[in-house]
């Protein structure tokens with residue numbers, strides 16, 4: 001694994017847990033973790049359960065006993081690490097968004113296609129697909145329970161940079177993160193809604209905004225927390241969006257709205273998706289991730305209404321491996337499920353999803369949103385991926 005902070009910890013928890021919960025054809029051994037700071041990565045290796053540590057990610061590539069490279073770094077290093085790992089025959093799990101640019105994402109997808117021919121697998125970490133209620137949402141749509149999908153309404157709202165004194169961390173720098181709220185959290189709802197509906201976004205009209213344009217330089221940072229550099233009053237320019245809002249068309253005929261913001265005061269990590277179809281509607285809210293709201297318009301009129309389904313039965317996706325019905329799960333389980341599916345795919349020679357090609361398609365939507373916002377919200381088509389895409 002490369003990176004030991006927020007996603008490094010979440011993925012480590014999943015790697016530690018996955019074989020103790022799921023019966024899988026292969027076992028994960030947590031061989032080597034990489035970070036750039038020796039004392040910190042040594043501490044992380046000990047705390048997170050890795051056998052050894054290194055300060056150079058190339059050590060993961062050159063070691064013969066390493067089969068999988070898990071990339072948990074900011075977007076500016078995804079392409080370089082993934083390309084080297086795939087070329088060396090390592091299976092790759094890469095955090096989202098796949099890359100900082102479409103060009104990088106295309107190169108990574110081409111490398112993944114070449115590697116696949118040699119039996120090397122790759123996957124992008126859109127973990128919310130693996131929340132059982134989200135997987136079940138997709139099944140309801142696929143089974144025709146919603147009929148023809150007319151509307152998709154998706155919001156992903158946070159508030160961790162509302163304070164203008166919050167420092168200029170890597171997530172606020174375009175050269176490190178690619179984009180702001182758009183690529184960080186907007187990417188999740190783009191992938192999630194395409195996954196659930198089986199439809200792809202074909203065009204968008206977008207607005208983006210950077211509300212606070214200058215911020216103090218950072219000291220220490222990890223995940224969504226950071227300190228200000230105590231050395232002085234220096235500031236730097238925010239080069240990404242704080243919020244992105246767009247309307248979209250999906251290739252199955254649905255109209256969609258998306259809102260991604262880090263300025264939604266009071267909203268900590270509020271991901272909500274509602275889908276309306278000709279036969280029913282379904283709603284997912286991450287703050288109540290064990291539940292789905294389902295409206296079945298085929299029921300007798302006097303019985304109609306939104307039903308709350310508690311997605312904790314053994315028949316629900318992933319749930320038979322966990323606890324008795326009603327014994328709820330949380331955020332970290334989505335990562336354990338991600339590792340479950342990844343290990344199974346690698347061990348059985350199947351292609352895991354979302355593939356790099358799927359993630360490239362998300363990147364193309366991010367790109368269309370950015371371009372539309374730059375030209376006064378004009379309608380902007382999503383470029384074709386030119387690679388087979390399965391959502």
Ligand SMILES: NC(=O)c1ccc[n+]([C@@H]2O[C@H](COP(=O)([O-])OP(=O)(O)OC[C@H]3O[C@@H](n4cnc5c(N)ncnc54)[C@H](O)[C@@H]3O)[C@@H](O)[C@H]2O)c1
Nearest residue numbers: 003004005006007008035072073074075095096097222223
């Ligand atoms: N799936 C999700 O829900 C989710 C949530 C948060 C972040 N992410 C994604 O995960 C990735 C990492 O985000 P994070 O929140 O963990 O960031 P973070 O700042 O918490 O951690 C980044 C880690 O990468 C390390 N790092 C940076 N450059 C490196 C390099 N060249 N070599 C070795 N180590 C390096 C840092 O030292 C740190 O350990 C990003 O792509 C982000 O978009 C995904």
